[in-house]
Amino acid sequence: MSPSARADARPFEIIGRQDFSEATFLLEIRHPLMARAARPGQFVIVMSQEHGERIPLTIADFDRERGSITLVIQAVGKTTREMQQACQPGTGLHAVVGPMGLPSPIGPKKKVLCVGGGLGVAPVFPQARAFKEAGAAVIGVLGFRSRDLIFWEDKFRSVCGELILCTDDGSAGVKGTVAEGIRQAIARHPDIEECVAIGPPMMMRGSAEATRPHGIKTVVSLNPLMIDGTGMCGGCRVKVGGQIKFACVDGPDFDGHQVDFDDLVTRLKRFTGQEQDALARWNEACRLPGR
Amino acid sequence: MKKKTIRTIPQRRTPAAEQDPRERVTNFAEVSRAYTPEQAALEAERCLQCPDQPCIAGCPVGINIPGFIQRISGQDIRGAYDVIAATNLLPAVCGRVCPQESQCEGVCTVGDTLEPVAIGRLERWVGDTAIANGWSTVPYIEPTAFRIGIVGSGPAGMACAADMAKAGCDVIVYEAFHLPGGVLRYGIPDFRLPNEVVDAEIRNLEKLGVRFECNTLVGRLFTIEQMLDEMGFDAVFVGTGAGYPTMLGVPGDSLNGVLSANELLTRCNLMRAREFPAYDTPLPLGRRVAVVGAGNTAMDAMRVCRRLGAESVSCIYRRSRAECPARAEEVHHAEEEGIEFRWLTNPVEVLGDGAGGVAGLRCVRMELGEPDQSGRRRPVPVAGSEHDLDVDLVVVAIGTHANPIMGQTSSVKLNARGYIETDEDMATSVAGVFAGGDIVTGAATVILAMGAGRRAARGMKAYLGIRDADAPYRTGGGTFFGIDLAERNFARVRMALS
Numbered sequence: 001m002s003p004s005a006r007a008d009a010r011p012f013e014i015i016g017r018q019d020f021s022e023a024t025f026l027l028e029i030r031h032p033l034m035a036r037a038a039r040p041g042q043f044v045i046v047m048s049q050e051h052g053e054r055i056p057l058t059i060a061d062f063d064r065e066r067g068s069i070t071l072v073i074q075a076v077g078k079t080t081r082e083m084q085q086a087c088q089p090g091t092g093l094h095a096v097v098g099p100m101g102l103p104s105p106i107g108p109k110k111k112v113l114c115v116g117g118g119l120g121v122a123p124v125f126p127q128a129r130a131f132k133e134a135g136a137a138v139i140g141v142l143g144f145r146s147r148d149l150i151f152w153e154d155k156f157r158s159v160c161g162e163l164i165l166c167t168d169d170g171s172a173g174v175k176g177t178v179a180e181g182i183r184q185a186i187a188r189h190p191d192i193e194e195c196v197a198i199g200p201p202m203m204m205r206g207s208a209e210a211t212r213p214h215g216i217k218t219v220v221s222l223n224p225l226m227i228d229g230t231g232m233c234g235g236c237r238v239k240v241g242g243q244i245k246f247a248c249v250d251g252p253d254f255d256g257h258q259v260d261f262d263d264l265v266t267r268l269k270r271f272t273g274q275e276q277d278a279l280a281r282w283n284e285a286c287r288l289p290g291r
Numbered sequence: 292m293k294k295k296t297i298r299t300i301p302q303r304r305t306p307a308a309e310q311d312p313r314e315r316v317t318n319f320a321e322v323s324r325a326y327t328p329e330q331a332a333l334e335a336e337r338c339l340q341c342p343d344q345p346c347i348a349g350c351p352v353g354i355n356i357p358g359f360i361q362r363i364s365g366q367d368i369r370g371a372y373d374v375i376a377a378t379n380l381l382p383a384v385c386g387r388v389c390p391q392e393s394q395c396e397g398v399c400t401v402g403d404t405l406e407p408v409a410i411g412r413l414e415r416w417v418g419d420t421a422i423a424n425g426w427s428t429v430p431y432i433e434p435t436a437f438r439i440g441i442v443g444s445g446p447a448g449m450a451c452a453a454d455m456a457k458a459g460c461d462v463i464v465y466e467a468f469h470l471p472g473g474v475l476r477y478g479i480p481d482f483r484l485p486n487e488v489v490d491a492e493i494r495n496l497e498k499l500g501v502r503f504e505c506n507t508l509v510g511r512l513f514t515i516e517q518m519l520d521e522m523g524f525d526a527v528f529v530g531t532g533a534g535y536p537t538m539l540g541v542p543g544d545s546l547n548g549v550l551s552a553n554e555l556l557t558r559c560n561l562m563r564a565r566e567f568p569a570y571d572t573p574l575p576l577g578r579r580v581a582v583v584g585a586g587n588t589a590m591d592a593m594r595v596c597r598r599l600g601a602e603s604v605s606c607i608y609r610r611s612r613a614e615c616p617a618r619a620e621e622v623h624h625a626e627e628e629g630i631e632f633r634w635l636t637n638p639v640e641v642l643g644d645g646a647g648g649v650a651g652l653r654c655v656r657m658e659l660g661e662p663d664q665s666g667r668r669r670p671v672p673v674a675g676s677e678h679d680l681d682v683d684l685v686v687v688a689i690g691t692h693a694n695p696i697m698g699q700t701s702s703v704k705l706n707a708r709g710y711i712e713t714d715e716d717m718a719t720s721v722a723g724v725f726a727g728g729d730i731v732t733g734a735a736t737v738i739l740a741m742g743a744g745r746r747a748a749r750g751m752k753a754y755l756g757i758r759d760a761d762a763p764y765r766t767g768g769g770t771f772f773g774i775d776l777a778e779r780n781f782a783r784v785r786m787a788l789s
Binding site (some may be wrong): 012033042047052097098102227229232235237239244246249250263271274277 | 506547572
């Protein structure tokens with residue numbers, strides 16, 4: 001398909017949706033070119049509507065046959081809650097651009113650990129699948145708050161030789177964070193060569209700390225605020241090994257043992273005030289009759 | 292007509308009305324108002340129509356400046372537009388953003404004795420008049436069956452697209468953002484270049500048959516090599532801009548209150564954060580802002596901050612006013628708007644407030660030493676001159692590095708600094724791939740990028756065997772020695788015969 005052919009179709013049509021919980025939902029978006037180009041570890045920038053902001057979302061899956069990409073979104077702020085309400089199959093997104101960032105290097109490995117926490121469970125899947133396809137034995141560690149928030153367990157079982165589920169409340173699998181699961185996995189498999197950890201900053205830090213004593217290379221995927229995603233604005237800069245890097249073009253994957261997570265967390269709070277403001281206004285507007 | 296002399300022409304440059312500085316810092320409406328037809332006619336009288344025509348050589352794209360001014364004098368405004376449009380598709384843009392004082396106006400013969408002719412204002416007036424009247428010059432274009440892909444919809448890409456469309460090629464311009472225009476859209480603020488002007492110029496390109504495809508990140512969605520090998524493009528032009536902002540490289544420059552001018556301007560101009568919460572993108576608000584750098588981008592950033600309600604905005608520049616690279620009019624406007632200039636000052640540390648924000652900027656005074664490679668005197672710090680400025684937002688506008696995406700995704704050869712290497716025809720190391728603008732030269736001006744785009748178009752036409760496409764022609768079609776005349780690559784033979 002030529003790129004110009006896409007202009008005839010509805011731009012960035014949503015062709016599927018699945019709700020995992022009250023806050024987390026999946027959107028499948030028609031974009032054959034992107035499905036063909038996407039590699040594990042890459043992300044897109046999405047604008048849900050014309051007045052919207054540009055938000056980076058990791059590509060959770062891509063299907064070259066169906067010509068679609070999958071995004072998993074957590075409704076936490078104004079934009080994502082609005083998307084939760086408005087994005088239904090048959091509707092479209094205003095803008096989707098990507099795949100952005102350097103693809104994760106999937107080298108020949110014998111045994112790897114793929115760790116996903118919360119929202120990071122989805123984007124770690126293509127990496128697990130790619131490692132499996134490259135011939136590695138994949139051990140999965142997935143963290144959720146509780147049993148009823150678990151999703152994609154079967155998908156992971158299809159690519160992971162061993163899957164360790166962790167829940168904060170112990171309602172399924174191991175009680176505790178993914179760090180606990182990682183410790184168990186390493187205890188059983190001292191020959192793990194590499195770990196990929198994707199999720200909230202605290203979860204990625206915990207994973208990196210769990211692997212550090214064993215000297216296992218740990219790749220984390222950073223998700224700072226972005227505008228263009230092409231290296232032009234520098235808003236997504238992160239500190240890695242004492243150096244400034246732009247997550248959009250130098251990443252998003254970095255060595256988890258080198259990342260300054262405190263700096264990342266601080267930078268994620270850049271616009272907290274305005275974000276809360278926007279959410280409050282939106283909640284107010286939603287309560288008005290006729291909306 | 293009686294011959295004009297330096298004594299008979301109007302002695303003073305015709306001033307353009309400007310919004311009062313006190314009022315304009317509260318809005319994003321344009322600062323300089325357009326000439327009235329009477330003002331334009333009066334200013335056109337000041338051109339001597341001198342035989343040397345140094346202004347044409349002073350223009351990076353070689354606009355026939357005396358030619359269009361003469362038509363203004365003759366009340367033929369449409370004719371004036373056609374003269375400009377023959378070389379420059381974007382008069383309304385260039386009249387506003389070109390550094391005329393170092394180009395056409397800087398070498399104007401009248402300027403030897405009096406103030407130079409206000410060529411920029413006249414160009415803008417002609418461009419605005421064309422937009423208001425819906426004029427566009429769409430020549431008869433015969434398709435050549437060549438397909439051209441343009442990467443980046445900024446000034447370089449637009450200029451190249453226009454020339455290739457006029458040569459009969461099928462042109463698609465790819466843009467990563469959701470709106471086309473490049474730096475004209477995300478960078479230059481509305482008070483200097485209104486969005487409507489950019490829209491109008493893009494519509495003119497569309498009238499030539501150019502198609503824009505936004506939300507397309509070339510290199511990642513598909514590569515330049517795929518464009519040539521799989522997607523059927525005969526040649527590709529890369530005009531992606533420099534875009535990788537240089538940060539300060541001093542302690543504290545990763546604080547939340549430090550951002551690049553690119554980020555500030557993109558949030559404000561493209562994402563319309565200034566209309567938050569009607570638009571969802573937030574803006575970092577500073578009450579006391581320091582902008583580091585003194586180029587056009589720095590001036591834009593300072594004046595944006597002023598309009599967003601900052602109490603004080605200062606410009607921190609390590610050299611003196613004489614070396615300031617911004618357009619003279621921008622510095623003048625910034626001063627009128629109450630920007631405080633701290634020349635010969637350099638930041639050494641951004642002071643934190645303990646919560647990720649900025650509490651101040653520690654600077655040193657500089658003095659000018661021996662000339663450096665650029666010929667400018669090198670600024671050196673004055674010992675013991677450290678002092679703290681009370682600011683809560685630091686905007687960095689000290690230039691850019693090469694954007695790495697093309698290097699990461701194609702085999703196009705880069706130079707040591709990461710910019711794309713080209714020959715004089717703007718051809719890169721990959722056959723069929725041309726490049727121009729900031730991704731070749733590093734950060735420069737809109738008009739230089741447009742000049743590079745046009746030069747690349749000439750190179751492309753030579754590469755494809757399209758001869759003299761600036762002269763539209765008609766042909767009866769049919770065959771020539773059994774070869775279909777419409778067939779591609781046949782243009783050269785046909786042109787040689789005609």
